[in-house]
Amino acid sequence: MKQKVLIIYYTQTGQQREILDRLLSPLAADAAVELTFHQIKPVVDYPFPWDGHSFFDAFPESFLQLPCEIEPIDNEILQQDYDLIILGYQVWYLSPSIPFNSFLKSEAARRLLHGKPVITVINCRNMWVMAQEKVKRLLYSIGANHVGNIARVDRHLNHVSVITIVHWMMNGRKDAYLGIFPKPGVSDKDIAESDRFGVPILAHLKRGDYSTLQDELLEQGAVMIRPVLVFTDKRANTLFAKWAKLIRSKGLPGADARKPWLKAFNYYLLFAIWVLAPIVSLLFLILHLPFLSFIRKETRYYKSVYFKIPR
Ligand SMILES: Cc1cc2nc3c(=O)[nH]c(=O)nc-3n(C[C@H](O)[C@H](O)[C@H](O)COP(=O)(O)O)c2cc1C
Numbered sequence: 001m002k003q004k005v006l007i008i009y010y011t012q013t014g015q016q017r018e019i020l021d022r023l024l025s026p027l028a029a030d031a032a033v034e035l036t037f038h039q040i041k042p043v044v045d046y047p048f049p050w051d052g053h054s055f056f057d058a059f060p061e062s063f064l065q066l067p068c069e070i071e072p073i074d075n076e077i078l079q080q081d082y083d084l085i086i087l088g089y090q091v092w093y094l095s096p097s098i099p100f101n102s103f104l105k106s107e108a109a110r111r112l113l114h115g116k117p118v119i120t121v122i123n124c125r126n127m128w129v130m131a132q133e134k135v136k137r138l139l140y141s142i143g144a145n146h147v148g149n150i151a152r153v154d155r156h157l158n159h160v161s162v163i164t165i166v167h168w169m170m171n172g173r174k175d176a177y178l179g180i181f182p183k184p185g186v187s188d189k190d191i192a193e194s195d196r197f198g199v200p201i202l203a204h205l206k207r208g209d210y211s212t213l214q215d216e217l218l219e220q221g222a223v224m225i226r227p228v229l230v231f232t233d234k235r236a237n238t239l240f241a242k243w244a245k246l247i248r249s250k251g252l253p254g255a256d257a258r259k260p261w262l263k264a265f266n267y268y269l270l271f272a273i274w275v276l277a278p279i280v281s282l283l284f285l286i287l288h289l290p291f292l293s294f295i296r297k298e299t300r301y302y303k304s305v306y307f308k309i310p311r
Helices: 015-023 052-057 059-063 098-104 107-113 129-142 158-171 188-192 195-207 213-219 227-249 256-287 289-303
Strands: 003-009 033-039 084-092 117-124 145-153
Touching (some): 003 015, 003 195, 015 084, 015 117, 015 188, 015 195, 059 098, 084 098, 098 107, 107 129, 117 129, 129 145, 129 227, 145 195, 158 256, 195 213, 227 256, 227 289, 256 289
Parallel strands (some): 003 084, 084 117
């Protein structure tokens, strides 16, 4: 009997699917493994390329993890008993993207993931650690067995990737902005080399034991943690929570009453990225020395698939 693997993902630019295809190529090449892909589809999908208003209008619901309506999953998929489930998602506003969060909060997710080994594959700019904690919490509440995580990011300097991703998201082209900036997103090389993660995944699938999978994925460089980004991610989460609640209190997505507040958030974000973030990074560099052992411990935790249950 073939081993069945279900891959559930969302993508706007196609980058998530490219990564998954490459990563899973060792499984696809094995005649004893059957792969089924399901792309999450919001009933009203988010635009790509984005326009300025839609981009910011997605913020409150993304951050507050409020689901949108998504197309139902085929019964054929819902009725199968999968050996392994792979979830591919992207980060929107330090949280799982709205389409992916909507899937995780659905009844279908409970039905498919409960008691199953699950591997998460993240693709984003570079700030994903707190989003993954939110995903870990949802997987924990579903009763899924989270056995692996791989994060593919843009490795360029934080501020360079801010400029290039805006160009990509607003123009729809993953090319070099002004001909001088690097290409945005996960590099072609990192996408092409993702197949190395498929090798341990296939071996563990065959064994039906995933206890050492994450360690082996880490040996292959599946997760890179930059403590300064984690520090910024945490601080930004505290401030985003206030902004998201405020804007949501003004109305639902598309409401005119939200517009001035979204504009204000837009300016705040520019200020946060270009003024606050460098100060936060500098503070972190100055203050981190006495906390080195804490940072090391925290980094180990964020590289792992453990979930610290909040008291
Ligand atoms: C509305 C929006 C918000 C985003 N917020 C973040 C973020 O907080 N952190 C991050 O690293 N990337 C962020 N990104 C970048 C996405 O993760 C990026 O679009 C994704 O890598 C592209 O993958 P896809 O086309 O396969 O969906 C954001 C993108 C969008 C569109």
